[in-house]
Amino acid sequence: MQRTVFIVSDHTGLTAESVARSLLAQFESVSFRYVTRPFTDTEEEVHNLVYEINSTFEREQIRPIVFSTLANRALYNQLKTAPALHFDLFSTYLGALERELGQPPTGRVGRLHSINDNGYFTRIDAVDFVLATDDGIGERHYQMADVILIGVSRAGKTPTCLFLGLQYGLRAANYPLAEGDFERDALPEPVRAYKDKVFGLTIAPGRLHQIRTQRRPNSRYASLEQCEYEVRRAEQLFRRVGVPYFDTTSASIEEIATNIVQSAGLQRRIG
Amino acid sequence: MQRTVFIVSDHTGLTAESVARSLLAQFESVSFRYVTRPFTDTEEEVHNLVYEINSTFEREQIRPIVFSTLANRALYNQLKTAPALHFDLFSTYLGALERELGQPPTGRVGRLHSINDNGYFTRIDAVDFVLATDDGIGERHYQMADVILIGVSRAGKTPTCLFLGLQYGLRAANYPLAEGDFERDALPEPVRAYKDKVFGLTIAPGRLHQIRTQRRPNSRYASLEQCEYEVRRAEQLFRRVGVPYFDTTSASIEEIATNIVQSAGLQRRIG
Numbered sequence: 001m002q003r004t005v006f007i008v009s010d011h012t013g014l015t016a017e018s019v020a021r022s023l024l025a026q027f028e029s030v031s032f033r034y035v036t037r038p039f040t041d042t043e044e045e046v047h048n049l050v051y052e053i054n055s056t057f058e059r060e061q062i063r064p065i066v067f068s069t070l071a072n073r074a075l076y077n078q079l080k081t082a083p084a085l086h087f088d089l090f091s092t093y094l095g096a097l098e099r100e101l102g103q104p105p106t107g108r109v110g111r112l113h114s115i116n117d118n119g120y121f122t123r124i125d126a127v128d129f130v131l132a133t134d135d136g137i138g139e140r141h142y143q144m145a146d147v148i149l150i151g152v153s154r155a156g157k158t159p160t161c162l163f164l165g166l167q168y169g170l171r172a173a174n175y176p177l178a179e180g181d182f183e184r185d186a187l188p189e190p191v192r193a194y195k196d197k198v199f200g201l202t203i204a205p206g207r208l209h210q211i212r213t214q215r216r217p218n219s220r221y222a223s224l225e226q227c228e229y230e231v232r233r234a235e236q237l238f239r240r241v242g243v244p245y246f247d248t249t250s251a252s253i254e255e256i257a258t259n260i261v262q263s264a265g266l267q268r269r270i271g
Numbered sequence: 272m273q274r275t276v277f278i279v280s281d282h283t284g285l286t287a288e289s290v291a292r293s294l295l296a297q298f299e300s301v302s303f304r305y306v307t308r309p310f311t312d313t314e315e316e317v318h319n320l321v322y323e324i325n326s327t328f329e330r331e332q333i334r335p336i337v338f339s340t341l342a343n344r345a346l347y348n349q350l351k352t353a354p355a356l357h358f359d360l361f362s363t364y365l366g367a368l369e370r371e372l373g374q375p376p377t378g379r380v381g382r383l384h385s386i387n388d389n390g391y392f393t394r395i396d397a398v399d400f401v402l403a404t405d406d407g408i409g410e411r412h413y414q415m416a417d418v419i420l421i422g423v424s425r426a427g428k429t430p431t432c433l434f435l436g437l438q439y440g441l442r443a444a445n446y447p448l449a450e451g452d453f454e455r456d457a458l459p460e461p462v463r464a465y466k467d468k469v470f471g472l473t474i475a476p477g478r479l480h481q482i483r484t485q486r487r488p489n490s491r492y493a494s495l496e497q498c499e500y501e502v503r504r505a506e507q508l509f510r511r512v513g514v515p516y517f518d519t520t521s522a523s524i525e526e527i528a529t530n531i532v533q534s535a536g537l538q539r540r541i542g
Binding site for chain 1: 336360363392398434529
């Protein structure tokens with residue numbers, strides 16, 4: 001069974017899409033085809049979209065599902081004339097919020113992004129920081145880090161740092177653990193002074209073997225034996241020095257990042 | 272006026288937070304304090320959270336607002352006993368979806384992330400690709416790119432590519448336009464063969480001056496004159512060779528990325 005799902009927004013539509021995917025993940029035996037229509041903010045665009053939804057309904061003989069976030073009520077009422085199951089976040093929740101907060105919604109589209117918005121600089125600065133301190137480089141910047149991830153190669157450090165920079169505006173550095181680092185009873189020298197910012201990532205050796213094999217098949221680096229050795233020593237190090245760590249084996253980047261933010265008590269720097 | 276907003280989820284809570292922030296951005300004169308409680312999935316955790324919401328209510332003398340995504344109905348019913356205005360995405364929408372799709376929701380927490388999930392590799396591959404082709408490096412990989420962003424330094428190329436990689440699983444390369452590139456009537460040599468993948472970014476000179484000044488104050492690079500020159504020549508190039516381009520001046524990374532995906536007709540590679 002397949003259903004077409006329209007994601008309609010006067011802005012990026014990323015929130016509506018995230019809601020749709022979260023909800024529809026609860027129905028595993030249906031396959032959903034997503035059609036995204038961001039920046040839909042004129043009568044003409046909605047008119048064309050209603051036509052498109054109509055055609056889809058006639059072709060598929062089953063009504064599509066529409067998830068929308070339209071701040072303009074007139075546009076939403078126009079969209080609602082299309083033959084579909086409609087969910088609009090704004091019309092669902094804004095009424096109750098208006099009553100609770102005792103003031104009307106502004107009706108303004110999207111979030112505010114003024115040219116002098118500090119959020120922009122915070123975020124760009126965070127991304128620059130992640131790139132300047134990726135994979136053990138730029139240790140002179142560690143003092144300014146919000147968090148420093150350590151772990152063996154391919155445990156998930158870089159994508160997690162990028163996510164923390166982009167989504168949270170956090171300055172996330174990462175330092176790879178390699179052979180020499182396992183011989184000591186202390187954190188590697190470059191991060192030693194920053195123990196309170198250090199967070200470990202670990203991974204099941206079999207999974208690491210699989211990931212490294214995609215990168216360098218049949219290398220010593222990718223061998224199960226080497227993966228087992230590195231992971232065992234890295235976890236020993238985390239426990240010995242008392243650094244918190246998280247197992248990334250079956251976690252998404254979002255899950256790893258959220259866990260770190262939560263466990264390390266970090267505060268989001270952008271809204 | 273300040274209101275405390277609790278974001279409660281049995282998973283990362285990123286969807287619930289995104290919904291809350293989108294809706295509450297419609298009420299500009301209220302300042303919202305966000306408290307996030309991801310991975311709340313036991314009776315005990317909900318019990319403690321109910322207590323925390325209660326204390327907040329007593330301290331602030333105004334009930335908090337709770338946005339939740341809890342797949343488990345029993346936990347949600349427990350949460351709802353807390354004195355707050357409650358919005359739960361699942362209880363709002365799942366009933367209607369169940370009736371429409373003719374099957375019950377699985378009740379499973381979060382999205383499925385199996386160890387052999389192709390999405391993981393697609394995403395990591397995309398992030399690796401972005402890093403391997405950032406700022407003009409790795410041109411030998413351009414053939415495998417989904418999109419190649421070009422523009423002057425600090426027009427927003429790198430963060431946008433990272434967002435496209437992380438959020439869409441797209442292989443996004445970027446190539447910086449510099450002096451030598453403005454003298455010709457064609458795209459710079461490294462990207463010339465890939466014109467159908469090339470997308471331009473531009474920016475208002477005043478804004479560019481502001482951004483570059485943060486990076487290298489009082490340099491020729493950051494001077495308004497230099498910014499004006501580069502932007503004018505870059506836009507001339509885009510028009511001359513017929514490359515689509517987008518003005519990033521007052522856009523967020525999400526807005527830039529969504530625009531590119533939409534305009535270039537790119538397909539999301541991860542769910």
